[in-house]
Amino acid sequence: MLRYRRYIGETLDSVEKYFSSTEFDREYARYIVMVLLSHTKNLLNKNLIPKEYGEEIIFLLKDLLKNNCKDLYKWIDEKKVLFEDLFEALESYLYDKSRGALYIPLGRSRNDHVATVLRLYVRDVMIDIIKKIIDLRDILIKKSFENKDVIIPYFTHQQIAQCGSASIYFLSYAHIFSNITKMIFNSIEILRENPLSSGASAGSMVELDLSLSSKDLCLDYRNLPPYYATGSRLFILYPMSILTLLAAELSRLSEDMILYNNVMSNALNISPEHVATSSIMPHKRNLVTIEILRAKMSEIISLSTSSLEIYRDVPYGYNLDLQEINRLFIETINIMRESLDIITDFLNKTSFDKEEAEKFLKDKPCWSSDLIEYIALKDKKPVREIYMYLSKKFSE
Numbered sequence: 001m002l003r004y005r006r007y008i009g010e011t012l013d014s015v016e017k018y019f020s021s022t023e024f025d026r027e028y029a030r031y032i033v034m035v036l037l038s039h040t041k042n043l044l045n046k047n048l049i050p051k052e053y054g055e056e057i058i059f060l061l062k063d064l065l066k067n068n069c070k071d072l073y074k075w076i077d078e079k080k081v082l083f084e085d086l087f088e089a090l091e092s093y094l095y096d097k098s099r100g101a102l103y104i105p106l107g108r109s110r111n112d113h114v115a116t117v118l119r120l121y122v123r124d125v126m127i128d129i130i131k132k133i134i135d136l137r138d139i140l141i142k143k144s145f146e147n148k149d150v151i152i153p154y155f156t157h158q159q160i161a162q163c164g165s166a167s168i169y170f171l172s173y174a175h176i177f178s179n180i181t182k183m184i185f186n187s188i189e190i191l192r193e194n195p196l197s198s199g200a201s202a203g204s205m206v207e208l209d210l211s212l213s214s215k216d217l218c219l220d221y222r223n224l225p226p227y228y229a230t231g232s233r234l235f236i237l238y239p240m241s242i243l244t245l246l247a248a249e250l251s252r253l254s255e256d257m258i259l260y261n262n263v264m265s266n267a268l269n270i271s272p273e274h275v276a277t278s279s280i281m282p283h284k285r286n287l288v289t290i291e292i293l294r295a296k297m298s299e300i301i302s303l304s305t306s307s308l309e310i311y312r313d314v315p316y317g318y319n320l321d322l323q324e325i326n327r328l329f330i331e332t333i334n335i336m337r338e339s340l341d342i343i344t345d346f347l348n349k350t351s352f353d354k355e356e357a358e359k360f361l362k363d364k365p366c367w368s369s370d371l372i373e374y375i376a377l378k379d380k381k382p383v384r385e386i387y388m389y390l391s392k393k394f395s396e
Helices: 013-019 022-045 051-066 070-079 086-097 110-146 166-191 210-217 226-231 234-263 288-312 321-348 354-361 368-379 383-395
Strands: 151-156 159-165
Touching (some): 022 051, 022 070, 022 086, 051 070, 070 086, 086 110, 110 226, 110 234, 110 321, 151 234, 151 354, 159 166, 159 368, 166 234, 234 321, 288 321
Antiparallel strands (some): 151 159
């Protein structure tokens, strides 16, 4: 059994459980194995591990990838040992299987291993988020065509301001999510950095071929300042900040749906799958999924704020505080994935009723600005003069 802390002395289970990340590390277990596999191949390439040991470790790691780390989890359960994290557990597992595991820490530390794994994981989940945003945009664009002849109210200060084609509404959000997609693509550039061989904080004496691991892991081959490579979490916080902006926009969209449902309920056709009623007021139609989505977007914003609070309070270099950011990011991703699926399904099954929308707008003065511009253009009169005249009439 290989445990880093066993030479320090005894501890308590309650203490070890408190700081262990083994359970939530399973979210990116495959990446932990992938990075160690690439590192072992690099050691083998430089003749820094005996060939038979290197090949044995590579076989064991590839086997874990094939079975999605099930053998590793089974081994952990059998040993009944609480590891500090899955990185320690994997190395201990390999040590139990092959003496070659004694060589694999050469030229790396847990810090650069963790930093590389997180970059790979965050990159892949953000690409998944992009796919879901594209699905949402497709629905919004489809809805803009389906509802182009429907006139709906538009609001400022939560009051009806103007009327216009519903396609404007759907295209506005499609444009918002297009911009957010661009932001995510920009963040992926940072996620291509390769921290391997950076050591704990100031580098390693071992000269490994960074281009080899970069090719294996689809990362950039350029060297990074080692203190930055292992001590910064900008590469997580930047995508997380984009997810926070996405959450804010989705929350506003949710609020819009609730507003339209309250103001002109007969004009908004919503699938019963997303609606519930009251236990004592059967006339009510509550947009339950949208209300929960609105709350979950607030959760994401609070998770992002918590991550920044953790980050700003620690000095540069790796500190175990940073481990908690990983957990908060995983929570954020899980909430966002589910919520994007829900809002996409909701919008796909929602439409405006043209006749009911026209009935609602029949006596609403949402045409005032259009009327002012029409008279100004037609009669060549000053806009403000027409505005003052019309304002007086509204007051009478």
